[in-house]
Amino acid sequence: MKFIKPKLSFWQIWNMNIGFLGIQFSFGLQQTAVNPIFSFLGAHNDQLPLLNLAGPITGLLIQPLIGAISDKTWSPRWGRRKPFFLIGALIGSLCLLAFPYSPALWFAVGLLWILDVGNNTAMEPYRAFVGDKLPESQLTFGFQMQSLFVGAGIVLANFSIFLFQDWFGSSENASQTATSIPTWLYYSFFLGAFASITTILWSVLKTPEIPPSDKELEVIELGKKEPFWNRTLEPLKEIFAAISDMPKFMWRLATVYLFQWYALFCYWQFIAPMLVESLNVGKEAALGKAALMNGSYNFATMILALALVPLAKKFSNKKIYVLSLFLSAIALVSLPFIKNDILIFLPMLFLGIGWAAMMGIPYAMVSKIVPQGKRGVYMGIVNMMIVIPMFIQTITFGPIIKYLLHNSAINAIIFGGVFFAIAAI
Known part of the structure; x- marks a missing residue:
């Protein structure tokens, strides 16, 4: 008998996704502050x-x-996905605490x-995790809630940079450290470390995972009996097998992602320059301005993410996604020509x-068409589609x-x- 997932309330979905705020606070610092830090430490465009x-x-x-690996993991105490949240958040928080103390470019890199x-x-x-917990009728809402927290985390990261620069930047020149990293920037990284671990803990403590079925547990237990080398290679075999069986839609999405994520990496690297x-303006003033601008677009994401859910139902996920890409194109092409503050x-x-559409709609579309038992590996493949364009x-x-x-x-943007x-085309 097939297990029917119960519908979750608004606040249950909220608690489940709030950990994404901390993860995205960290990514917000990367988007806005890391490249200027590289510049402060001597890197060229x-x-x-x-x-x-x-x-x-x-x-x-x-x-x-x-x-x-998480597809094949289960602990009655810790669950399937949550151990990885905690390990990742701990590593990220420690790095955020150390980052502004980088004495040289190689150390920061x-x-x-x-x-x-x-x-x-x-x-x-x-x-x-979202796909595991929610029935199909709530998937779009669940991923758009995640998109809301993407916006919220990056908003907080960027507004913290802007505010700390505004409050403490003007009186800092006399006490600048040898590394040339402004001391006011330290505070944003400390706040990010705190947000990363506390929001993940909130989601872990507030959201129980759905246990695997008897058949899934049997597969997991059989896997544990395999020799170590076989268990080590198994995830790689699964990845290649999943790619060979990948739905045609995901191949089309990979083509879109090639241009979309290449463009986003250009924006994040070169908005402050x-x-x-x-x-x-000077580098510090540009960093503060870029933080406010990045915070603004992510604030729009936070407000509009859930508003896209009824629009996607009415006009289709695909049409809303295409429109979002055209709007992003207009935004980047027009930016260098606007001189008014x-x-x-x-x-x-x-x-x-x-950004609201990019961070929610594609995941909802993919989650609906992939096997539940392979959702983790397919979500990993979607993220491969993101990082390969970034690598290129x-x-x-x-x-x-x-x-x-x-x-x-300017030409880069x-x-x-x-x-x-x-x-979009």
């Missing part, structure tokens, strides 16, 4: 893509492996690798709508910006907008 190699590589290796391992360990099972060029936030509304961007965009785009951050438009 054409070096930034390669210095961000940690995200794609760790995502490519960690997420599908953790997904496959190394910490970014470890931080991304922690974040990816926590994030991938979280996607599968672009503001230095387009608004003719107020009007420059208008494109952030468009990007916020796009990190190794190709340095020469592109240096030799084709005249080492201009416009380039990203064109790629968003291609993704």
